[in-house]
Amino acid sequence: VSDRSTPSAEWCRPRSSVGSLADYLSECRELVLAEIEQIVPSRRARTGGLYELMLDYPLRPAKALRPALCIATCRALGGQLESVVRSAAVLELYHNAFLIHDDVEDGSLKRRQEQTLHRKHGVPVAVNVGDGMLALTMKPLLENMELIGVGPALRILLAIADMARETAEGQALELEWVQSCNWVLTDRDYFWMVVKKSAWYSFIVPIAVGAIAAGASDDDSRRLRLFARRLGVAFQIEDDVLNLAADESVYGKECSGDLWEGKRTLLLLHALRSATHIERERAVEILSRPRPPELDRSTPAAVAARVIDNGNRPCKTVADVLFLRDLIDRYHSLSYAQQIALRWARLAVATLDGMGEALPDSVHRHFLYSVSEFVTERDR
Amino acid sequence: VSDRSTPSAEWCRPRSSVGSLADYLSECRELVLAEIEQIVPSRRARTGGLYELMLDYPLRPAKALRPALCIATCRALGGQLESVVRSAAVLELYHNAFLIHDDVEDGSLKRRQEQTLHRKHGVPVAVNVGDGMLALTMKPLLENMELIGVGPALRILLAIADMARETAEGQALELEWVQSCNWVLTDRDYFWMVVKKSAWYSFIVPIAVGAIAAGASDDDSRRLRLFARRLGVAFQIEDDVLNLAADESVYGKECSGDLWEGKRTLLLLHALRSATHIERERAVEILSRPRPPELDRSTPAAVAARVIDNGNRPCKTVADVLFLRDLIDRYHSLSYAQQIALRWARLAVATLDGMGEALPDSVHRHFLYSVSEFVTERDR
Numbered sequence: 001v002s003d004r005s006t007p008s009a010e011w012c013r014p015r016s017s018v019g020s021l022a023d024y025l026s027e028c029r030e031l032v033l034a035e036i037e038q039i040v041p042s043r044r045a046r047t048g049g050l051y052e053l054m055l056d057y058p059l060r061p062a063k064a065l066r067p068a069l070c071i072a073t074c075r076a077l078g079g080q081l082e083s084v085v086r087s088a089a090v091l092e093l094y095h096n097a098f099l100i101h102d103d104v105e106d107g108s109l110k111r112r113q114e115q116t117l118h119r120k121h122g123v124p125v126a127v128n129v130g131d132g133m134l135a136l137t138m139k140p141l142l143e144n145m146e147l148i149g150v151g152p153a154l155r156i157l158l159a160i161a162d163m164a165r166e167t168a169e170g171q172a173l174e175l176e177w178v179q180s181c182n183w184v185l186t187d188r189d190y191f192w193m194v195v196k197k198s199a200w201y202s203f204i205v206p207i208a209v210g211a212i213a214a215g216a217s218d219d220d221s222r223r224l225r226l227f228a229r230r231l232g233v234a235f236q237i238e239d240d241v242l243n244l245a246a247d248e249s250v251y252g253k254e255c256s257g258d259l260w261e262g263k264r265t266l267l268l269l270h271a272l273r274s275a276t277h278i279e280r281e282r283a284v285e286i287l288s289r290p291r292p293p294e295l296d297r298s299t300p301a302a303v304a305a306r307v308i309d310n311g312n313r314p315c316k317t318v319a320d321v322l323f324l325r326d327l328i329d330r331y332h333s334l335s336y337a338q339q340i341a342l343r344w345a346r347l348a349v350a351t352l353d354g355m356g357e358a359l360p361d362s363v364h365r366h367f368l369y370s371v372s373e374f375v376t377e378r379d380r
Numbered sequence: 381v382s383d384r385s386t387p388s389a390e391w392c393r394p395r396s397s398v399g400s401l402a403d404y405l406s407e408c409r410e411l412v413l414a415e416i417e418q419i420v421p422s423r424r425a426r427t428g429g430l431y432e433l434m435l436d437y438p439l440r441p442a443k444a445l446r447p448a449l450c451i452a453t454c455r456a457l458g459g460q461l462e463s464v465v466r467s468a469a470v471l472e473l474y475h476n477a478f479l480i481h482d483d484v485e486d487g488s489l490k491r492r493q494e495q496t497l498h499r500k501h502g503v504p505v506a507v508n509v510g511d512g513m514l515a516l517t518m519k520p521l522l523e524n525m526e527l528i529g530v531g532p533a534l535r536i537l538l539a540i541a542d543m544a545r546e547t548a549e550g551q552a553l554e555l556e557w558v559q560s561c562n563w564v565l566t567d568r569d570y571f572w573m574v575v576k577k578s579a580w581y582s583f584i585v586p587i588a589v590g591a592i593a594a595g596a597s598d599d600d601s602r603r604l605r606l607f608a609r610r611l612g613v614a615f616q617i618e619d620d621v622l623n624l625a626a627d628e629s630v631y632g633k634e635c636s637g638d639l640w641e642g643k644r645t646l647l648l649l650h651a652l653r654s655a656t657h658i659e660r661e662r663a664v665e666i667l668s669r670p671r672p673p674e675l676d677r678s679t680p681a682a683v684a685a686r687v688i689d690n691g692n693r694p695c696k697t698v699a700d701v702l703f704l705r706d707l708i709d710r711y712h713s714l715s716y717a718q719q720i721a722l723r724w725a726r727l728a729v730a731t732l733d734g735m736g737e738a739l740p741d742s743v744h745r746h747f748l749y750s751v752s753e754f755v756t757e758r759d760r
Contacts, residue, residue, distance in 0.1 A: 047552055135541060
């Protein structure tokens with residue numbers, strides 16, 4: 001990452017690159033956390049604990065993939081670490097602010113092995129901490145002007161403004177589907193939402209910012225954005241798969257949380273499309289119901305009987321969620337989703353391959369390739 | 381406001397200036413709403429209703445005081461309307477985004493005579509709409525560079541970043557007091573919170589942005605910020621008074637909402653300080669309880685008996701809130717607060733007086749004076 005990093009033998013063997021991938025991520029994370037600790041004010045008197053809480057999510061164990069993508073792109077194009085590290089830190093700060101608000105909006109229980117911020121401190125505090133983090137992003141982005149020049153600094157600001165807008169649109173689209181109980185959705189609808197809701201801020205803009213910081217040509221920037229978009233879709237589909245397939249202690253989020261929350265995922269949409277009329281009707285009825293209040297989730301009542309939520313609506317039961325999982329298994333929807341993720345990841349790799357000399361061999365270029373492999377191989 | 385506005389005879393008679401004040405506000409509001417409708421994208425396909433909802437709060441009847449202060453300051457200093465109107469619109473957009481999140485955080489029921497956004501569409505949608513509005517503010521502020529030059533445009537961006545940070549700090553401070561049931565607060569604690577939580581984004585930055593857009597000297601800017609800070613404190617104290625004293629249909633918010641919510645206001649802190657030990661203990665016990673779920677508020681149960689909230693805690697009753705109001709009446713806390721508001725408003729006026737030739741006589745200067753009078757006279 002920094003100039004101290006030299007390509008190790010590991011990086012030359014893609015099939016065994018996980019160790020190096022982890023090292024690269026971890027080195028980027030260290031660099032970016034140090035920046036974040038500079039961006040978040042250290043004066044703490046009369047600020048109601050705001051700044052301590054801003055560091056809660058960033059300091060929990062996490063891959064910090066977004067800043068690593070940003071740094072790797074800049075370095076792979078020949079840019080300097082100093083030109084990009086602060087912008088990468090801003091992206092990580094944004095990501096964590098989004099996560100806080102997203103957890104509130106989805107009513108999520110766990111994030112990175114711990115309780116979500118709103119469960120620990122209440123929705124009011126969580127909404128405000130997210131807002132405060134967003135407020136802190138402007139100044140370092142303006143300081144970029146001295147570092148990389150006015151033009152590139154402005155392009156980064158605009159890219160981040162676009163990102164915030166696209167993410168809100170994607171979130172709005174998903175919330176509208178939830179509120180209107182809309183389950184008649186095509187894979188195309190899903191891709192549209194996922195590009196907006198997660199690919200923009202997890203892949204497209206981190207990689208675009210890396211390219212801007214390196215002073216990439218328009219053509220290279222365009223190709224890198226295409227790579228990012230394809231990788232982003234692949235990544236989110238894999239994430240949906242992991243949510244169902246993985247062990248909670250490894251994955252860090254609640255297991256089958258997507259089913260409890262009634263999330264529109266590619267694999268669930270596939271199962272619903274493949275199901276019989278009767279199965280689909282029952283599944284949609286289950287999905288329209290709220291999740292039970294957390295304390296009731298493991299009681300015998302929640303397994304089979306009806307638990308009632310605050311709005312007097314019957315909640316999903318454990319048996320309901322098992323029915324959904326059965327449906328997904330019966331119609332091989334996990335493998336359907338994985339196939340599509342694989343196809344997108346391969347398209348992403350092909351885009352990177354097409355960049356030729358613009359992306360000379362380096363540890364950073366290897367990292368970009370390894371992330372593409374990681375997406376499709378992390379659960380095998 | 382625009383060059384069509386000329387000083388009317390009304391403005392020369394401060395005691396009867398309310399008509400002109402309303403006209404000035406209303407003209408600014410029209411200008412700013414037209415800008416907001418340009419800033420909010422008109423394409424609406426596949427955006428989940430996000431952009432319609434962004435216009436909900438701004439289009440509800442409102443004074444639009446903040447953009448008027450911004451425009452009046454710029455114009456009073458000799459600046460052009462075109463230099464400031466877009467920044468004023470951004471401030472109004474920010475204000476409405478804050479209101480949406482603030483209503484979520486405070487659990488408020490009404491805003492501008494209607495249900496709050498989260499009551500109409502749920503907390504997830506409200507949090508996301510606020511985030512989306514914040515995302516839209518960056519681009520118009522960057523476009524300022526062509527309009528007023530790079531230097532002033534950057535200073536406006538930094539002022540708005542500071543504003544967002546200060547507001548989050550103020551909100552965090554208040555939420556911390558709520559969570560720790562802290563009622564042992566001095567007037568100084570209250571001023572500190574109020575300057576951060578409301579004066580910054582309602583007065584200090586609107587007026588600072590107007591001054592930057594007009595190209596004001598450092599000295600004039602400094603004095604205008606002092607004016608804004610003093611006026612902001614006066615304004616918030618008056619707002620607290622109105623929340624208790626005013627008629628719901630005129631005020632637009634729920635009546636005595638601050639008492640139901642358990643807000644730290646100057647007048648309530650005064651009543652608690654003045655009360656006997658027994659009264660204070662009962663008041664603090666009442667204030668520590670949550671507000672009842674809205675539907676139960678007008679039922680006989682809520683008047684005297686205990687209503688239980690979702691967390692199994694006993695709620696405030698109508699009798700409880702009447703007890704708090706009695707305390708406030710008994711210790712003349714409304715008049716105490718009004719005296720202090722008056723003192724701050726007079727200090728604000730004195731600051732403006734001290735600006736002499738920098739602020740020549742104009743309809744805009746009259747507006748700034750009238751707002752100061754409005755603060756202390758609107759409920760008489």
